[in-house]
Amino acid sequence: MTHYAMLLNLDEANAHSLRRDELFHHILQGSILRKILLGHGQTEYTAMKNSLDAMLDNGLLEICECDGGVASILKGSTSGREAFRHLWLHDEESESMPILHTLPGHEFAMQFCRKYSLPGEAETELSSFFNILFKNNEQ
DSSP states (O other): OOOEEEOOOOOHHHHOOOGGGGOHHHHHHGGTOOOOOOOOOOSSSHHHHHHHHHHHHSSEEEEEEOOOOOOHHHHOOOHHHHHHEEEEESSTTTTTTOOEEEOOHHHHHHHEEEETTTHHHHHHHHHHHHHHHHHHHHH
């Protein structure tokens, strides 16, 4: 079964937010800094749908296909930030959508941790260790 992830492009998001020097009234408008007006509507659902459409149209949201063990990392992580530490994005063809991959060696670390009932911190350290080994072997 194919798995997809949605990513927020922070560079594009920055381009859609106001800077302090763009405000008309710094004191009153200070609360809108670092925020983006995405959508609106007569119901919460309409505003939400409008905002998702706007984010997709403006390139703030990007959908990518996930490879191999990415789904298990996403489902097993407490946050997207933590999951992203174990992933990398690669555009194999300039015309195709990028694919989200697990870091090299990550699957070995996961298998080892499951086999010996080790905590998630051990998995992270083992992944880093495998990455160093792979890097040293390439040189």
